[in-house]
Amino acid sequence: MEPLWKLAYLLEPASVTLILTAVAVTFGSAFRALNYGKDMERNRDLSEASITLDGSQALMIPILSSCSLLLMFYLFSSVSQLLTAFTAVASVSSLFFCLYPYVTYIRSIFGLVDPYVSRCCSKSFTRSQGILVLVCIGIVVAWLVSGHWVLNNLLGISICIAFVSHVRLPNIKICVILLVCLFVYDIFWVFFSERFFGANVMVSVATQQASNPVHTVANSLSLPGLQMITKKLELPVKIVFPRDLLGGMVPGGNTSDFMMLGLGDMAIPSMLLALVLSFDYQKSRDSTGTFDLFSSKGHKYFWYALSGYAIGLVAALAAGILTHSPQPALLYLVPATLGPIIVISWFRKELPELWEGTKSNLNDKSRLLEV
Template structure:
């Protein structure tokens, strides 16, 4: 057990950057999920029940050709929002396969491809984080949970999963499987191809890649912004530790949106009920849980399963608060159940 003064490490730039980025990405994922639900309502292109594949593991190796698509899914809605706010025009440049293709989309496509190519060549941690954030936001906004019942089951199962592989996997497999998987790097296919073809500039291409399944921040953050080295010591947080709580945040944010519409349309609704939003408690719980996980890692000098702290501190306040407000049944069955103007959800 380390002395308590070492908790001052939480005030280092790397720790503050990790906490701020994770909280911002999780909240942004929930906001994007709400916006995506509104878009589906307006366009009438969503189905009430749509079965998707199993939730991908945060440790699955991503396909390199899909990384640009995830980044594009992040940047296109952002640019559309900016255009709508500023009243900018975006002329069509072509129509391909009966789909409109605008100038902004073309520029963003080139930008996304450039980001992926730069990451494949340099392996820089900043580009890795950009891709990871894009994957997280795209995942949360498109794969959504229908109610708190399914969400609780998923969070509890992943809670047990995370605790087992971090604390008990060494007893069965002789090593900490979660830490081994999280810290190992993948071979760079670009370097492999360039080496086999004896192409020039081989020394400029990194041999190993940090896959964008986690956020990484060098502990010596200031010196590492413009450089990237295999010998750097990193702080890291898996995408699952943002995406899974982000799905809960998306659920309660949609519930808050529905309740605010009901309050706005109700004649006898009190104005004080407008400010009672579950999302504030969920985001605060996520931030406290993340700080607790980092603090526990510093004091014990051992890896910690982040979901051990994130699940109770995000799910707990939401369930307790909804129970005190007599809204647990409604949240348990799903936002908008039995309502004609409900937000459409994807059943996982």
């Protein structure tokens, strides 16, 4: 156990940036999920419908995640280039999903015309969509060439936001099943996997770098500028920040090391935040016809969950500093986010409603208000 004064490392730039980024991502993911859901209700666009998990699917996620983890542990070097290619495609799609609302907003502000230019897969593409796709491809190509941690984080954040918007929890009951199972999953693979597999499986997989298929192709073709293309890539399944960011120094290794947080440690709590934000929205809409998240009135379970997430994340980082060992973040994040929601809703006698979930009225389009 390290002395308590080392908790001052939580104030280092890398730690503060990691905490603020993670909280901002969970906040943004929940709001993007809410607005995406309202868009789907308004347009009834079944082609882009999200997936709502049921109990069996929630139970299968930790099992499938464990199988994937073992596959990556034993066969990562064999499948890393395939994973990189798949990640690149997913990153383009996720970036487009995250950036397109801003393009639409800018276009509406300036009254820009956006004509249709082509059709693909039974869908029409506008000029702005085509340009945005090219921009997203350019960002992913820049990541493939440079492997820079800023681009890695950008892609990881976009994947997290897209995932939370498309995979939803219907109620707290399913949420409890999922979070408790992942709580056990995270603890086992971080603390106990070494006893069974000879190494910390979670840490080994999280710290492995993938082979860059772009470098492989360029090398086989003897293309010029090969030295500019990175051989190894950090896959955007985590956000990373250099420990010596802005001259700081968080303990954990040499200055080339990174602090990291897995996407699951943002995406899974964000699913809970998206659920309670939707509940807040529906309750406020039903009672007043409006929704003001920053008002002192209303339910605002969202703020309890977001505050709990920040506290849990700080606790996880503090435990890592004091024990000088990797920590399963969900060990701290699950109680810190789920606990306050269950306790407060129980006192307010709203737990049964949260437990079973509420269904929005798809027929009353006039009541769909933008946040």
